[in-house]
Amino acid sequence: MHQLSIWETQSFFRHRDIIIVGSGFVGLWSAYHLKKRYPRKKILMVDGGLIPTGASTRNAGFACFGSVTELIADTLHHGEEQTLEIVEMRFRGLEKINETFSNKQIGFESFGGYELISDSQQIELGVLRSNIDYLNRKLRKIVGTPKAFRLHDSAIKAFGFAGVSHLIENKFEAQLHPGRLCQALLKKVQSMGVTVLSSTTIKNFTHTDQPIRLETSRGITLNSDQLLICTNAFARELLPELDVEPARGQVLVTSPIPGLRFRGTFHFDEGFYYFRNLGERVLLGGARNKAFQEEHTATMETTDLIQGELEKFLRETIIPGASVGIDYRWSGIMGMGGAKMPIVRQIAPGIFCAVRMSGMGVALAPVIGEQIAKMMKT
Numbered sequence: 001m002h003q004l005s006i007w008e009t010q011s012f013f014r015h016r017d018i019i020i021v022g023s024g025f026v027g028l029w030s031a032y033h034l035k036k037r038y039p040r041k042k043i044l045m046v047d048g049g050l051i052p053t054g055a056s057t058r059n060a061g062f063a064c065f066g067s068v069t070e071l072i073a074d075t076l077h078h079g080e081e082q083t084l085e086i087v088e089m090r091f092r093g094l095e096k097i098n099e100t101f102s103n104k105q106i107g108f109e110s111f112g113g114y115e116l117i118s119d120s121q122q123i124e125l126g127v128l129r130s131n132i133d134y135l136n137r138k139l140r141k142i143v144g145t146p147k148a149f150r151l152h153d154s155a156i157k158a159f160g161f162a163g164v165s166h167l168i169e170n171k172f173e174a175q176l177h178p179g180r181l182c183q184a185l186l187k188k189v190q191s192m193g194v195t196v197l198s199s200t201t202i203k204n205f206t207h208t209d210q211p212i213r214l215e216t217s218r219g220i221t222l223n224s225d226q227l228l229i230c231t232n233a234f235a236r237e238l239l240p241e242l243d244v245e246p247a248r249g250q251v252l253v254t255s256p257i258p259g260l261r262f263r264g265t266f267h268f269d270e271g272f273y274y275f276r277n278l279g280e281r282v283l284l285g286g287a288r289n290k291a292f293q294e295e296h297t298a299t300m301e302t303t304d305l306i307q308g309e310l311e312k313f314l315r316e317t318i319i320p321g322a323s324v325g326i327d328y329r330w331s332g333i334m335g336m337g338g339a340k341m342p343i344v345r346q347i348a349p350g351i352f353c354a355v356r357m358s359g360m361g362v363a364l365a366p367v368i369g370e371q372i373a374k375m376m377k378t
């Protein structure tokens with residue numbers, strides 16, 4: 001047992017009103033909204049990583065709310081009402097990011113987004129047009145115009161893609177720098193008075209009596225009146241009853257490609273593949289559908305199989321014929337489950353969770369943070 005000095009007990013490790021576990025986007029936006037609502041509350045945020053180490057600093061930086069084939073698939077699997085509700089949450093989340101930070105602070109760039117429809121997908125033009133019309137009608141109230149999506153096939157040649165029969169444009173989509181957004185949020189919540197402890201994993205907690213007691217990997221016990229768990233893919237380590245499974249996402253980044261012919265964020269195959277320009281580089285991720293079983297893991301590694309699939313897509317479709325090196329490869333872990341709607345709820349008196357952001361937590365987190373702050377009446 002680590003022996004604490006009286007000074008430590010009365011300062012760094014003193015009793016808090018609220019402890020937040022997990023300092024990814026959801027933990028950070030929750031801390032922000034809690035502090036805005038309850039400025040006098042003492043809040044401590046704890047993360048097992050040296051920096052937030054799950055998905056928030058390891059994603060692709062798409063500021064997006066869903067592509068056409070993905071939203072149509074979601075409508076079929078999860079219903080129209082839930083799909084539209086999630087789209088609205090994402091759209092409002094992006095607005096909140098823009099209200100809170102300048103473009104420069106977080107590397108926000110509005111190049112627009114696109115979805116590639118390949119020859120091999122064999123989607124008839126008539127079906128595509130009617131899906132676009134349907135979504136434009138349904139999204140009109142959310143985005144404020146009847147034209148969220150439009151066919152933009154003339155750009156295929158200019159962008160230099162191969163094997164692509166149609167391109168759908170979404171001019172509301174943008175890209176940002178997730179590392180800078182995390183840092184900016186961290187700075188903001190610290191300036192509001194939130195204390196952040198890194199490299200401290202919460203092993204378990206007890207809440208039979210007040211205060212709630214949290215056992216840490218450092219042998220130190222923390223205590224608080226309320227607990228908020230924002231550990232996303234890792235949620236079942238503390239809350240085994242939840243429907244949250246880890247899903248690994250792998251990414252690669254090419255070396256700079258002088259004269260790269262496209263700017264923007266791109267989706268393919270119901271969102272299973274995604275790429276964007278990063279200056280003159282290409283960032284490409286996904287292909288999880290090529291090995292669902294192996295990628296159902298919280299191990300942060302890359303594999304030859306998925307990286308090979310990504311490189312094949314890069315060389316055959318995105319920059320056909322070009323010879324380019326790969327400078328970065330990494331993976332991050334998403335939290336998925338039977339439903340796409342995040343789990344934002346009270347677990348027991350004083351215990352709350354906000355987890356399961358699926359593949360679009362950048363946009364969702366600001367709204368989720370606001371929801372949970374409202375729920376955690378103190």
Ligand SMILES: Cc1cc2nc3c(=O)[nH]c(=O)nc-3n(C[C@H](O)[C@H](O)[C@H](O)COP(=O)(O)OP(=O)(O)OC[C@H]3O[C@@H](n4cnc5c(N)ncnc54)[C@H](O)[C@@H]3O)c2cc1C
Binds near residue numbers: 047049052201230
């Ligand atoms: C490769 C990849 C690409 C993606 N691309 C996009 C994209 O372009 N756009 C988009 O909107 N979304 C994208 N996502 C999804 C998005 O990144 C996530 O939905 C979002 O970051 C989830 O945030 P979070 O705070 O819920 O979880 P996380 O960022 O995973 O944060 C959870 C934190 O909890 C900590 N933790 C876990 N267990 C414990 C414990 N017991 N004690 C203490 N700390 C603990 C972890 O260290 C971690 O920092 C992508 C994800 C991946 C993996």
